[in-house]
Amino acid sequence: MRLTSFTDYGLRMLMRMAAAPERAYSTAELATEFGLSRNHLSKIMQRLSRGGIVETRRGGGGGAMLARTPNDILLGDIVRLLEEDLPLVECFLPETNSCALDGRCRLKARLRAAETAFLADLDRSTLADIALTAA
Numbered sequence: 001m002r003l004t005s006f007t008d009y010g011l012r013m014l015m016r017m018a019a020a021p022e023r024a025y026s027t028a029e030l031a032t033e034f035g036l037s038r039n040h041l042s043k044i045m046q047r048l049s050r051g052g053i054v055e056t057r058r059g060g061g062g063g064a065m066l067a068r069t070p071n072d073i074l075l076g077d078i079v080r081l082l083e084e085d086l087p088l089v090e091c092f093l094p095e096t097n098s099c100a101l102d103g104r105c106r107l108k109a110r111l112r113a114a115e116t117a118f119l120a121d122l123d124r125s126t127l128a129d130i131a132l133t134a135a
Contacts, residue, residue, distance in 0.1 A: 007082040018070040018131035024063030051081040076123035
C-alpha cells in the first residue's frame with residue numbers, strides 16, 4: 001500500500017504536535033518546518049479538524065492543537081481520514097469503477113483483505129507511539 005503525500009505530511013505534522021500536545025502550532029510554523037506551502041498544509045489541517053483529530057483557533061495565540069491525547073488517536077483512523085477519497089484501486093469505488101473485469105475478478109477481494117490488514121495493523125499503534133522526540 002502506498003500513501004499519498006497528503007497523508008505523509010499529515011502524519012508528520014501530527015507526530016510533531018504529539019511531541020508537545022499542550023501547545024498550539026501555527027500553520028506558518030509547520031509549513032516552514034516541513035517545507036510545504038501554507039495552502040497545502042491548511043487543506044491537510046482542515047481534514048484533520050473535520051475528522052476530530054485536531055482543533056483549530058484563529059487569532060493571536062491560536063493555531064492547531066490535538067483534539068484528544070496522542071494515546072487516544074489510532075494511526076489507522078488518521079490514515080482512513082486522510083486517504084478517504086483515494087481508494088487502493090479504482091474498482092473499490094462503485095461510482096468510478098470502469099473495470100472490464102468487474103464481477104469476474106478474483107484480485108479485488110485479495111486487495112481488500114490486504115488493505116483491511118494494513119489498517120488493522122496501524123490500529124495497533126497510537127499517535128503517542130510515533131511522537132517525535134527531542135533531537
